[in-house]
Amino acid sequence: MSNRSLNGPREDPAPANEPVTIGLVARAANVSRATVSRVMNGNTKVAPHLADRVRQAAQELGYEPSPVARSLALGRTGIVAMLVPDLGNPMFQGILHRLTEAAGDQNYRLLVADSNENLQEEPLLAIEARRRCDGLVLCAPRMPDEQLRELAPRLSPFVLINRELPESPAPTLTIDFSAGIRDILTHLLGLGHRRLAYLAGPDTSASNHARLETLRTSAGKEFDLVELPCGAAFADGHSVADQLVDIDVTAVIAYNDLVAFGVLSRLHELGISVPAQMSVVGFDDIEFVRYTTPPLTTVSVPLDQLGPQAWSRLWALMREVTVEPDVRFRPRLEVRGSTGPAPRD
Amino acid sequence: MSNRSLNGPREDPAPANEPVTIGLVARAANVSRATVSRVMNGNTKVAPHLADRVRQAAQELGYEPSPVARSLALGRTGIVAMLVPDLGNPMFQGILHRLTEAAGDQNYRLLVADSNENLQEEPLLAIEARRRCDGLVLCAPRMPDEQLRELAPRLSPFVLINRELPESPAPTLTIDFSAGIRDILTHLLGLGHRRLAYLAGPDTSASNHARLETLRTSAGKEFDLVELPCGAAFADGHSVADQLVDIDVTAVIAYNDLVAFGVLSRLHELGISVPAQMSVVGFDDIEFVRYTTPPLTTVSVPLDQLGPQAWSRLWALMREVTVEPDVRFRPRLEVRGSTGPAPRD
DNA sequence: GATGGATGAGTAACCGCTCTCTGAACGGCC
DNA sequence: GGCCGTTCAGAGAGCGGTTACTCATCCATC
Numbered sequence: 001m002s003n004r005s006l007n008g009p010r011e012d013p014a015p016a017n018e019p020v021t022i023g024l025v026a027r028a029a030n031v032s033r034a035t036v037s038r039v040m041n042g043n044t045k046v047a048p049h050l051a052d053r054v055r056q057a058a059q060e061l062g063y064e065p066s067p068v069a070r071s072l073a074l075g076r077t078g079i080v081a082m083l084v085p086d087l088g089n090p091m092f093q094g095i096l097h098r099l100t101e102a103a104g105d106q107n108y109r110l111l112v113a114d115s116n117e118n119l120q121e122e123p124l125l126a127i128e129a130r131r132r133c134d135g136l137v138l139c140a141p142r143m144p145d146e147q148l149r150e151l152a153p154r155l156s157p158f159v160l161i162n163r164e165l166p167e168s169p170a171p172t173l174t175i176d177f178s179a180g181i182r183d184i185l186t187h188l189l190g191l192g193h194r195r196l197a198y199l200a201g202p203d204t205s206a207s208n209h210a211r212l213e214t215l216r217t218s219a220g221k222e223f224d225l226v227e228l229p230c231g232a233a234f235a236d237g238h239s240v241a242d243q244l245v246d247i248d249v250t251a252v253i254a255y256n257d258l259v260a261f262g263v264l265s266r267l268h269e270l271g272i273s274v275p276a277q278m279s280v281v282g283f284d285d286i287e288f289v290r291y292t293t294p295p296l297t298t299v300s301v302p303l304d305q306l307g308p309q310a311w312s313r314l315w316a317l318m319r320e321v322t323v324e325p326d327v328r329f330r331p332r333l334e335v336r337g338s339t340g341p342a343p344r345d
Numbered sequence: 346m347s348n349r350s351l352n353g354p355r356e357d358p359a360p361a362n363e364p365v366t367i368g369l370v371a372r373a374a375n376v377s378r379a380t381v382s383r384v385m386n387g388n389t390k391v392a393p394h395l396a397d398r399v400r401q402a403a404q405e406l407g408y409e410p411s412p413v414a415r416s417l418a419l420g421r422t423g424i425v426a427m428l429v430p431d432l433g434n435p436m437f438q439g440i441l442h443r444l445t446e447a448a449g450d451q452n453y454r455l456l457v458a459d460s461n462e463n464l465q466e467e468p469l470l471a472i473e474a475r476r477r478c479d480g481l482v483l484c485a486p487r488m489p490d491e492q493l494r495e496l497a498p499r500l501s502p503f504v505l506i507n508r509e510l511p512e513s514p515a516p517t518l519t520i521d522f523s524a525g526i527r528d529i530l531t532h533l534l535g536l537g538h539r540r541l542a543y544l545a546g547p548d549t550s551a552s553n554h555a556r557l558e559t560l561r562t563s564a565g566k567e568f569d570l571v572e573l574p575c576g577a578a579f580a581d582g583h584s585v586a587d588q589l590v591d592i593d594v595t596a597v598i599a600y601n602d603l604v605a606f607g608v609l610s611r612l613h614e615l616g617i618s619v620p621a622q623m624s625v626v627g628f629d630d631i632e633f634v635r636y637t638t639p640p641l642t643t644v645s646v647p648l649d650q651l652g653p654q655a656w657s658r659l660w661a662l663m664r665e666v667t668v669e670p671d672v673r674f675r676p677r678l679e680v681r682g683s684t685g686p687a688p689r690d
Numbered sequence: 691g692a693t694g695g696a697t698g699a700g701t702a703a704c705c706g707c708t709c710t711c712t713g714a715a716c717g718g719c720c
Numbered sequence: 721g722g723c724c725g726t727t728c729a730g731a732g733a734g735c736g737g738t739t740a741c742t743c744a745t746c747c748a749t750c
Binding site for chain 3: 376377378379380383389390391392395414416417418419420
């Protein structure tokens with residue numbers, strides 16, 4: 001491939017387009033490759049005049065050490081990976097954003113892999129992503145415990161987000177969706193609502209299951225629950241809203257804010273007033289829902305924290321220092337204008 | 346570091362925790378490393394019984410070739426990088442999402458670097474990111490032409506998004522913001538508006554400059570323009586809206602949809618009806634603005650296309666086949682409910 | 691039966707860097 | 721002046737793969 005024929009006696013003046021490697025710099029500065037390496041990394045002492053020569057040669061040749069070669073030699077890449085089930089989801093985008101930022105402060109780069117909800121590929125993708133770098137942030141809410149546990153040794157060091165693995169040594173960051181739901185219920189029941197709808201997110205969503213389970217176990221005694229399959233996007237909420245009018249509920253709990261917003265919008269079109277005739281609650285507290293009409297009552301999930309917290313744990317793990325304890329984020333109910341007393345009829 | 350003392354004559358049954366490399370597999374299968382490599386890559390013929398032995402050994406040991414070592418040997422990493430000025434910006438999130446998806450189809454992974462609008466660091470970051478992989482998608486709208494031109498040879502192959510570099514050989518994808526603005530103007534002028542406000546985005550935004558310039562050159566003869574510094578988020582639009590009532594405009598063009606939505610929300614609170622008293626226009630056509638109240642008139646930017654288009658060009662560049670021509674995306678005006686005839690007073 | 695051409699496995703160089711180990715040079719000390 | 725301890729540059733062995741080249745083997749051909 002690189003059969004560069006040294007086609008003449010002249011060597012020094014015309015290095016042609018020989019790739020700029022450490023060897024070239026070494027020759028140019030008339031020192032050994034080891035010395036160049038030492039100068040570039042600055043960890044060992046090198047005589048000043050040699051160091052200068054090396055730096056100048058490097059400068060002139062535009063030398064920049066190859067990260068790939070360094071990675072191999074050092075056994076360290078300076079990269080961490082994040083695997084998500086759906087990069088289109090604002091939740092993961094938010095985590096990614098903050099994670100990139102936090103890792104960047106330590107001069108680490110982020111490799112992102114999207115499994116696209118493909119459960120078959122996910123384990124292979126996780127392994128592959130992990131092997132390309134030094135650590136992994138894993139968002140794989142649907143991967144079976146069994147499989148994850150089997151995978152764990154090959155992924156280490158890694159941090160788990162938004163899913164638990166009993167007895168796993170991996171640091172774990174979760175969100176207490178149940179608590180969020182319970183807060184919503186308390187709020188709605190306090191307002192006199194006794195018949196509620198839940199607009200379910202995708203089956204594929206683990207957090208949807210968590211919400212659903214909490215709702216089901218609470219339902220029955222104090223209130224009736226109607227489950228409506230829906231989705232995770234504006235459009236889903238918008239189109240499901242028509243069904244709400246038929247089923248005679250006074251409040252609706254949406255899978256997330258986007259859905260809630262879609263509902264709000266459609267109810268407005270239908271001339272149903274919120275909250276006078278119907279209360280609507282979202283989930284996540286994404287940025288703009290405080291500006292909807294009416295502003296949305298929702299449960300605030302501290303998404304911004306997840307990225308940095310994940311990083312600090314992964315970083316600790318990689319340095320083999322003690323890692324901070326797991327945290328389960330407690331969402332906070334934000335009561336705004338979209339909920340009110342149940343209409344009496 | 347790995348001073349594994351071979352502390353006994355027994356070797357075969359207890360390989361201890363020796364790292365699983367190609368050498369280990371070779372020994373286990375009693376073949377050469379070359380043969381293992383050939384089996385793993387499947388490009389050259391290997392006798393079936395040997396291949397089986399290798400595969401079995403690999404399987405038992407849980408061998409997986411090291412991507413880093415392969416990268417070095419092959420001179421190919423299977424990674425491309427994307428450098429953005431702000432990962433928090435939905436525009437870049439959208440591009441990233443689709444780019445990851447497209448690259449993933451070819452089994453490439455995405456490395457993401459966020460310059461955080463830091464112009465000093467940007468060139469170094471670009472070079473570093475590029476050297477870690479096989480190609481680069483560069484979103485650096487504010488980098489001076491001069492500097493970018495100087496950098497170009499060291500970044501190649503790369504694709505430029507949302508900025509042009511005259512005479513550069515790099516494929517370039519841009520959005521014709523000017524055309525979008527002109528469409529908006531035509532629409533508003535047709536409705537009789539003669540005094541408009543523009544809510545400016547961040548100074549740091551190149552696309553803001555493009556919009557502003559078009560507006561300024563058009564203003565004067567047919568309409569008056571009032572520029573209001575604003576920002577790029579809901580909150581910015583929400584808080585700037587109060588100023589709108591004082592300056593006696595009949596229509597407002599927001600930097601983007603988020604800002605427009607903030608304005609809509611605040612105007613509603615102030616009891617100013619849209620579009621009867623004030624028309625509002627956004628920019629981008631992000632998903633939910635068709636559901637605002639009233640639905641937002643905006644300019645639709647085909648964000649979903651940018652990622653795949655960038656990938657296909659980068660991919661062509663990397664294979665050294667002919668790349669598709671540059672494209673300048675033409676936004677499309679989406680007239681919805683937030684604009685209407687100028688109030689006569 | 692000798693020869694020639696396939697076939698396919700092994701050898702070893704290489705990718706570009708790091709780092710241990712070796713040994714030369716130097717200075718201080720007795 | 722010889723000895724020893726430092727200091728610091730170079731030699732070379734990795735890191736974990738790939739692959740050009742060599743060479744043994746086997747089969748077909750004359």
